[in-house]
């Protein structure tokens with residue numbers, strides 16, 4: 001478990017994290033989302049004792065990182081996949097990490113195998129692609145077989161097979177009862193991976209919500225009818241919200257598909273299509289963070 005209580009980090013005039021209070025629970029994958037510069041990496045750095053909070057606390061398994069008895073056995077992290085000696089081989093890098101943390105050398109072979117780097121384990125890190133560097137970073141995070149995992153953009157640079165592998169890995173780790181906090185800007189990937197979401201905007205908490213609940217709030221009903229205006233009026237009277245889609249269909253929020261079907265029947269309107277539409281994380285995320293995006297491209 002990771003607990004943040006009023007966590008605040010200020011860099012001179014810049015408030016990177018602003019009174020963040022969140023509990024990241026074990027046994028599930030928690031997605032950590034937010035626009036560029038919203039404070040995700042800074043939060044992870046505070047949890048890992050790499051940045052000192054200006055105020056508030058960040059604890060792992062009930063303790064500040066510096067007070068953990070065996071940090072790498074308790075929390076594994078991928079924060080900067082490029083932060084390692086380029087002249088070392090992957091195996092040597094992990095062995096150094098294992099030795100300096102009093103871990104048995106066989107763990108190196110275990111994690112090298114697990115992340116699929118066995119064929120290149122004795123090659124120098126300098127020549128690694130971003131995807132290989134990510135796998136090595138994940139291997140390092142798993143070396144101590146930790147209960148808590150923090151992964152900052154673990155699928156960055158991975159090919160589709162690698163992305164699928166990370167998804168399965170995170171699922172397995174959570175199913176084993178571990179705490180998994182993972183950041184990503186890939187919404188479709190996050191939608192398939194995370195059970196729970198913590199969303200930041202300008203350092204502040206915007207949402208701490210189960211994925212299913214958030215997606216449920218953005219679910220809708222799609223309807224096509226030759227008497228669409230009649231149906232739209234009835235839906236609005238019943239409290240639903242109607243938007244016209246580009247192909248002439250109606251997108252209805254606030255009523256279930258069965259309610260829309262019953263309503264159409266009551267007012268004698270014929271339907272040519274009635275389908276529930278699942279909410280997408282991208283849509284929910286953009287709605288949540290819309291006012292909190294600092295860096296936005298301007299149309300030419």
Ligand SMILES: Nc1ncnc2c1ncn2[C@@H]1O[C@H](COP(=O)(O)OP(=O)(O)OP(=O)(O)O)[C@@H](O)[C@H]1O
Nearest residue numbers: 011014015016034035036037038039040041042043
């Ligand atoms: N060491 C630092 N010194 C000064 N400012 C910093 C430092 N680290 C982060 N910041 C600032 O704090 C804010 C939060 O940055 P952070 O990297 O935590 O955001 P993020 O959500 O991880 O962004 P991204 O999605 O782009 O990785 C940004 O405005 C950033 O410029």
